[in-house]
Amino acid sequence: MTTDEMNQEERRFSELLGAANVGLPPCDPQFMKRVKQQTTDAFLAEATARAEPQRSIVMKVFKRLIPIAAAACVLVTVGVMILTDMSGTSVAWGQTAQKMAQAQAMAFDTEVGGENARMYIKGRSHIRLEVARTPVAGAVTKTASDQTVPLWDVTIWDLDNGRMIMLDMARRHSAATTIAGKNQTIPGPDALLQALSSLPEKNTRQAEQGEIAGEPVTRFDTVINETMRNALNIDREWTGSVSVWVSKKTALPVQVEYAVPLLDHKGVCIGAAMQRVTNIRWNEPLSDDLFEPPAGFTTTQWPVADPDGKRSVDRVKSAANLNELGRACRQYAKEHDGNWPVNLDDLGAPTLRQSGYAYIRPRKPSATPPDKIVMYEWYETWEDGVNVLQFDGQVKFVSDEATLKKILAGSGTSATIQNGRPSSQPG
C-alpha cells in the first residue's frame, strides 16, 4: 500500500469513527454535584467500615510480635487513665444508656450527608426499623437541621403538649399541627434517641478521650450488623457504624456520627448515608415562641381529627411508603424500556404496602410533566387530606379536596385502585 493510499484509508477511518463523536449528551453539572455528594458519603462510609478490621489486625501484630511495645502501651494506657480520673469522671456506656432512658427532652443540630432528602429518610427509617427497639414515651424532641434536607429544615415536636411545627426556610413556609394525646412514639427525629438507647453495651467500646467545646468527652464506637429481608425474601446483611461522644460530666451524649448503607426496595445496597449530630442539649425547656411561625412565613395549619395522634403517624409512614413505591416504579420503568407497571402488583415488591392507593399509570413517561400525580391515598370520605406521589418522585400532602380534584381532572386519565376498590375517581 502506498503512502497516499494509507493516508486515504486513515482519513476514511477517521470520518467513520468521527460519526460516534457527534450528538453526545452534555455533562449535567447539577447531576454531577449530586453524584459527588452521594459518592463522598459512600467513600467515607467505606473508610469508616474498614477502620475497625484494620485496627484489629494491627493489634494482633502488636500483641504477638512486639511484647515490649505492648507492655509500654499498657503503661501509657494506665497513665492516660490516671490523667482521665484527674480531669473528670470516667464514663461507662451502660451509665450513659441509663441516663438517656431517664431524659425527657433533647435538642440537637444535625448535618445530613447527601442532598437527596428521600435517601436521608430511607437511611433514617432503617435506623428506626432495624436498630430502634425501645420506644421513648413522652419524650420531647427538637431538631434543627441545616438546609441540606430540603423537605423541612426545622422540625420541632412537643409530644407532652401535643404540638408540632415544621419550617421550610427556602420557601419561608411553615406547617403547624396539634397532636392530641400524649406518650406517642413518632417515626421522626426521636429515632436517633431510640437508636442510641438500643446500642448494645457489649459491642460499644471506648475508643478515645478528647474535648468538645472545652468539655472533656469519651468517644464510644460500635458497629451495627443487621439483616433486612428483601422483596425476594432473601436476607441481606448490612453493616453500619456509629460513634458517640459522651460528656464526662453528665454521662450523656453531646455528639453522634453514624454511617448506614442505603438499600433499595430489593435490599440491594445503592449507597450510604452519613449523619453528624452535634450540640446535643438534654432536658432543655422548650419555649412557646418556638411554636410560633417566624415573621414573614406563610403558614399551613394541618387540621388533626384523630384524638390519639394515630393519623399523623400513619401519614408519615404512608408518605415514606409512597416514596418507596415511586422509587420501585422508576426502577421498573428503567428495566422495561421506560414503561411504568400496569398495576402495582407488577412491581414484585411484597415488602412495600400496595393497598389503599389509587395508581394512575403514565401512558407516555417521556412526555409526562414532573408534577403529574401518579399515585395518591385512596379515600371514600374526605377528611384532612391525602398524600400524593408526583411523577418526579416527590411526595406531597394535599389538604384541600378541590385542589386534588382539579389536578386529577387535568390529568385526563382514570386511576387503578389497588386492593379491589372500585375503579373510579374520588368524590
Next chain:
Amino acid sequence: MDEGVQEIIAGLRQGNRDAWMRLHELYAERLWHEVARLMGGSASDVGDVVQDSFMAAARSAKQFDSGRGTLWLWLLAIARNRVALYWRKQLPLLEQAQRWCQGLDGRASEWVSGSAQTPPEALQATELKMLIRCTLSHLPEEYQRLLCRRYLDGASSEQIADENRSTPEAVRAMLMRARQAFRKAFSKIAGCDYQDVRRSENDD
C-alpha cells in the same frame, strides 16, 4: 506524576473526604465525556454509568495501587467495565443495528476497511453510530484509548508519542494494529463477513 494527584492518592488511602472531592472535581467531566462517546444514548443512561462508576471507585479507592497505573486510568477501567455491561443489556437494539448493517450488502465492510468512503447519510445513521461505539467499547483498553485520541480527539501521532514517551513510528504501527482490531471486532459485532474485509484489504 503530578504533585496534586499524588496528594489525592495519599488522601484516598487515609479515607480523606477532601481527597475524594478533589478526585471528583478533577475527573468527573472528563469521565462523563469518555463514557458518553462509548455509549451515546441518553443523558440518563450515561449518568447512570458515570454514577455507578464513581460509586464503585468510592468503595475501592482505599485500595488504589499507583504502581498499576494512573488514577485516571483506574477510574476509566472501572467505567469501561460498566459500559461493557450496558452494551450487554442493549442486545435488542444491537440486533436491529445488525439487520441494518446486513441489509447494506457488504458495503459497511468496505467503509470499515477504508476501501470506500462512507456516504454522509450513513454517517448520520443511529445504527452505524451504535455499532461503532459498541465496537470501541469492546476493544482492548490501549487500542480503544489510542483510536479515541487519534480519531475522535484529533491528536497527531507525534502528540500521542510525546504523551506516551514513545516514537511517532511506534504510534503509527500501533494505530495500524488498532484499526485492524477495530475492523475485526466491528465485523463480529455487526454480523458482517470478515472475509469480505480481508479480501478488500488484499485487493488494495
